Amino acid sequence: MASNGLCPSIKNILLLDSEGKRVAVKYYSDDWPTNSSKVAFEKFVFSKTVKTNARTEAEITLLENNIIVYKFVQDLHFFVTGGDDENELILASVLQGFFDAVTLLLRNNVDKSEALENLDLILLCLDEIVDGGIILETNGPLIAEKVTSHNMDADAPLSEQTLTQAWATARDTFTRTLLT
């Protein structure tokens, strides 16, 4: 979205694992037209940030004329990218919103396997934060609520979801034992 005027705009949101591989990513700008250019960007960003300590406070850097704010938890690396004239604090608020929402959605078990188990929630979460580069919502709890609101309308949201999870985990463990 090149011409959003003066509106703050987000170029991409990345969720990578501890080796820099994709868990979920979403690009809103045409700066990286092909998948290989996207992968190259992710590798580059990952390698430039992996040694920093972004576990307590969000960190920030300027790479190739993009501002990147990031935060790490367990084996998950969260990134939000914006142009170099973007207000750094706006980017940071998007990162915080994404991070808080994911924490809520994963019920504090923020790690890669949990994120992959609930990939649908993560993808919906990305969809509710930014639309075509424009910020939709930065409040973590509100984002999480929007993602799960379909369950809220159902009778027993929380137990229902845990049941789903339990079922999924059971099935997965089962298939795994079959495979090995």
Place this chain on the structure above:
Amino acid sequence: MAQQLVKKDDDRDDEAEYSPFMGIEKGAVLQEARVFNDPQLDARRCSQVITKLLYLLNQGETFTKTEATEVFFAVTKLFQSRDMGLRRMVYLMIKEISPSADEVIIVTSSLMKDMNSKIDMYRANAIRVLCRITDGTLLAQIERYLKQAIVDKNPVVASAALVSGIHLLQTNPEIVKRWSNEVQEAVQSRAALVQFHALGLLHQIRQNDRLAVSKLVTSLTKGTVRSPLAQCLLIRYTSQVIRESGNNTQSGDRPFYDYLESCLRHKSEMVIFEAARAITELNGVTSRELTPAITVLQLFLSSSKPVLRFAAVRTLNKVAMTHPTSVTNCNIDMESLISDQNRSIATLAITTLLKTGNESSVDRLMKQITNFMSDIADEFKIVVVEAIRSLCQKFPLKYRSLMNFLSNILREEGGFEYKKAIVDSIVILIREIPDAKETGLLHLCEFIEDCEFTYLSTQILHFLGIEGPKTSDPSRYIRFIYNRVHLENATVRAGAVSTLAKFGAAVDELKPRIFVLLRRCLFDSDDEVRDRATLYLNTLGGDGSVVETDKAVKDFLFGPFDIPLVNLETSLKNYEPSEEAFDIDSVPKEVKSQSLAEKKAPGKKPTGLGAPPSGPPSTADAYQKILSSIPEFANFGNLFKSSAPVELTEAETEYAVNVVKHIFDRHVVFQYNCTNTIPEQLLENVIVIVDSSEADEFAEVFSKPLKSLPYDSPGQIFVAFEKPEGAPTLGKFSNVLKFIVREVDPTTGEAEDDGVEDEYQLEDLEIVSADYTLKVAVSNFRNAWESMGPDCERVDEYGLGPRESLAEAVNTVINLLGLQPCEGTEVVPPNSRSHTCLLSGVYIGNVKVLVRLSFGLDGPKDVAMKLTVRSDDETVSDAIHEIVASG
């Protein structure tokens, strides 16, 4: 890649790294997608399959057209399900696949149903999906619903519609602009983000209407804006309004400044920072205006959050470039940031300090930086090197410690870009600070003793060749240079040979020794090295006699080469071996540029032979070709310059005519490119009647009419004038197009037999001074300027009167003179009060001209200019002054 594969295998071994998507494969998932077609839908199963499909897409997998279509059609079946979770996944899937126009129709009705659903989440999501995939015609159908949605009481729905509006404005502005009333209502919304989105859309709808934007800002800055994001937007719009209203600065009261300042006390850091940044970026900001912004940024410097520190130090760094004194208050906080964990912050802090520091603090800072350099990345090191370079230019007395620092880091490990930055900095110091020359050159010599970059070695050798002979003891460099001939690759060896020769040519005492060295190079294994050595030995008189090398030889060997290589190449290709030797002076010197003419050229389809003159021929040699094909022009001599086409008719008229002015030594030829844009007409015997009564020194000598001018097939008319030889004669010409019109039956294409005489008034045409100057760039203005010498220098000062801006004044003078701006000096940095612009070119008669323009603002808008001209001929220097004086 191999590494990646290995890693994957590791994962498989490692039981803990289990992923639900392990071993997932596109084909299998596409098979699984068949469950979408089951009569009894299993919502959970379907959701899982969609998640898998999305996972594949997210990992970079692509679907073929057929696969995508199949998936899309299968997914549309899922609208039957009432499961809300599944519906959300369906929305996501449709957005990811982005169906083609004919497929969109399938889901339109389902989505429109959802858009009017009672469930807010459905409404919001359906709007976003529909707007993403829709086209103009469909949009008209759903417009009514979207307008309603904008003012919906549910904020999520309203935001969805507003954000979609922002996207749609790019593709269907006329439709979105009709929503202005609803959007305006939404701006008043109590929901924070709705206000933000509405404000964004409203501003974009009105962005071309300055008054409306100004009103919007005025009303909102007085009202209440709820979300920090909306407040940030408003700050951006406000600074835009300030920028555009401009020019109230001298009264001291900038409109809306108070508003920006009040935002510095907002409770959200995001807003405070946005406002502080806006203030620092104001045009011509005063230090009084800056102070409150700097104060809040200073507080941010000691924040515990890296993002805040980074934002603050980055902004202060920018301020330091224009207002270093305003930032000095932050120096103590800044110094503590040098040891910041975050290296980006530390680098920005250092470079800011270097900009704001005073002479006494330089040594202390250099010490701190030396400790810090070893553990930062190359790209940050480059930033530091650049800061040091500018510091050195600011405090020339400190060159010793700065040069030491540069030479130390030059010895350390580093990549090419980093080393290049250091070498460039040393070269600049040597050029600008005479005292630094000898030590600097020796540092460079030491560096090439152990340099792994061929490019840098040859650059340094070249530079040594220019500067070395001018030092007090040139012989001390010879050893370093000759070592290269032994130890390096062929490219560097060839460079070293040239440098040796330069020493030989410039310093007579060294000649015998140089000749000995050059003779040894005759046995080199590389032919380029041998060729160069032979050439230099022969031209410099290496036969033993020690004579002073004459100027012509020096010019030939080491003089500036100002012919564009592209032109030389084409000229050499055109040259046919014959008795007559190739004459390098015949190569046109004008830099070819893809001029506007090409884009604007009338008649988009080239039609056979008639087309080239109006199409691609913006280049000089294409013109030369056309002109030389006309026998009457044969004795005019060499073409000096061809102007860019000048339009003589308005766009979209019956006949489109533009003219190219070809300047010869004693003649001027007007080439009228005509296009007939009326299909029902055929023009015959087309001529241009030129009235030169306002150009009395020109005498018409020849006119070449156009026999016929059919529809949309351009043709040329030439009119030639004689003028005093070599003189920059000026004049104004009025033109009338005369022709016989014959009606054409558009169906058969046949013309009627009898035609009617008619004429068509064209706009006037002028020969201006700039027509007699050629834009020819020089690669190194300073060298060219010095080698030209002050013999024919002419200096004068001019008052240009009130001007819109400094940049406007600079551009006007450049256009007036028609010379080539050098080294990017045509760009005036914002807020500057003075500017120096360097121009170079060739004046008619093949006289090289160099111009140095110094502009200064005198009072609020008055511009004064000092014009210094150097050329080989003082009449030409005077002529340049005359151009300015009469312009």
